[in-house]
Amino acid sequence: RKFNFNPGPAAMPLEVLEQAQAQFVDYQGSGIALMEMSHRSRLVEDLTEETQQLLLDLLELPSDYQVLFMGGGASAQFALLPANFVQPHQTANYVLTGSFAEKAFKEAAYLGRTHAAASSKAQGWRHIPAIAADDLTPDAAYVHITLNNTIEGSRYLEVPEVGDVPLVADATSEILSRRLDMKRFSMIYAGAQKNLGPAGVTVAILRSEWLENASQAIPEIWRYSTFAANRSLYNTPPVHSIYMMNLVLKWTQQLGSVDQLEKQNAHKAKLLYDVIDASEDFYRGIIDTEYRSHMNVTWRMKSEDLEKRFIQDAANNGFEGLAGHRSVGGLRASAYNAVPVEACQALAEFMIDFARKNG
Numbered sequence: 001r002k003f004n005f006n007p008g009p010a011a012m013p014l015e016v017l018e019q020a021q022a023q024f025v026d027y028q029g030s031g032i033a034l035m036e037m038s039h040r041s042r043l044v045e046d047l048t049e050e051t052q053q054l055l056l057d058l059l060e061l062p063s064d065y066q067v068l069f070m071g072g073g074a075s076a077q078f079a080l081l082p083a084n085f086v087q088p089h090q091t092a093n094y095v096l097t098g099s100f101a102e103k104a105f106k107e108a109a110y111l112g113r114t115h116a117a118a119s120s121k122a123q124g125w126r127h128i129p130a131i132a133a134d135d136l137t138p139d140a141a142y143v144h145i146t147l148n149n150t151i152e153g154s155r156y157l158e159v160p161e162v163g164d165v166p167l168v169a170d171a172t173s174e175i176l177s178r179r180l181d182m183k184r185f186s187m188i189y190a191g192a193q194k195n196l197g198p199a200g201v202t203v204a205i206l207r208s209e210w211l212e213n214a215s216q217a218i219p220e221i222w223r224y225s226t227f228a229a230n231r232s233l234y235n236t237p238p239v240h241s242i243y244m245m246n247l248v249l250k251w252t253q254q255l256g257s258v259d260q261l262e263k264q265n266a267h268k269a270k271l272l273y274d275v276i277d278a279s280e281d282f283y284r285g286i287i288d289t290e291y292r293s294h295m296n297v298t299w300r301m302k303s304e305d306l307e308k309r310f311i312q313d314a315a316n317n318g319f320e321g322l323a324g325h326r327s328v329g330g331l332r333a334s335a336y337n338a339v340p341v342e343a344c345q346a347l348a349e350f351m352i353d354f355a356r357k358n359g
């Protein structure tokens with residue numbers, strides 16, 4: 001298999017793929033495949049409940065948080081969040097730190113009043129702006145942040161302080177990669193296709209108390225309360241994606257704590273950033289050093305021609321998925337939890353070699 005640096009859908013642990021393969025045709029001796037099974041069956045109910053609990057345990061969240069499995073990707077959450085939580089007398093506050101944060105902000109504007117509390121757009125998204133108390137509107141329904149900016153390659157150093165305003169995080173490219181105090185959030189959401197499993201299922205985790213404020217004036221299928229009341233089995237859930245997530249979460253648990261993953265992810269990112277920083281401008285990091293992401297390492301090179309050659313050469317050497325997002329260009333190596341240290345080691349060596357030959 002190749003070294004997979006895709007930004008999402010991203011690398012899966014090999015052990016998990018093999019486990020799923022072994023269960024593919026006959027799920028747990030039931031005589032049928034999981035994807036052929038009723039979502040009302042005991043096996044699927046057990047699977048869903050176990051997966052919800054695994055997530056709470058790994059995120060160190062107490063039982064007053066509800067884990068919901070939804071569809072539509074993290075992009076659907078951009079609209080569902082304001083639909084559920086911005087009352088007519090309120091304003092949704094957003095911190096703009098990259099393209100996905102901006103997308104979330106724009107979707108919210110269709111549903112209620114919005115306010116950009118802080119933005120680093122004018123600085124090319126190179127840093128994460130601080131939020132001062134008077135940056136927020138007095139009628140703030142919530143503050144939305146994007147914990148890790150997948151396209152740009154930046155991340156929050158810590159959970160920002162926003163007083164008693166409910167804090168909501170898009171944790172799509174961040175979840176379970178390092179220890180943060182997740183109890184600081186009223187809601188966390190993430191598309192699964194990076195650290196949690198395959199695409200198809202989206203996780204929304206809400207504090208029960210906050211969930212009580214959700215709107216009852218929107219269609220039932222859009223309400224978080226519908227999913228909570230029906231334990232994510234209101235309609236047919238993406239069962240196979242939930243199953244894969246279950247295996248990924250067990251794999252994550254076996255690796256040890258999130259602290260251990262954090263250490264490993266920091267080491268992986270450092271291997272690449274060290275090459276960038278030592279390259280005397282052959283490779284140029286895009287993000288201010290302090291805010292560099294450990295999940296998505298981004299950099300530029302002297303010309304687009306050279307960047308294209310790098311991507312081609314890398315592909316010929318077994319490195320997959322290194323092109324930057326189509327909206328920004330450049331290079332990006334996404335090193336989520338399932339990307340092994342050896343892959344980053346091999347890429348670092350390839351980068352040094354490429355610079356020597358083309359510098």
Ligand code: PLP
Binds near residue numbers: 076100148150170
């Ligand atoms: N938010 C972040 C931070 C992302 O990285 C992505 C996708 O990469 C999205 C939202 C959109 O996710 P989806 O494609 O699941 O809608």
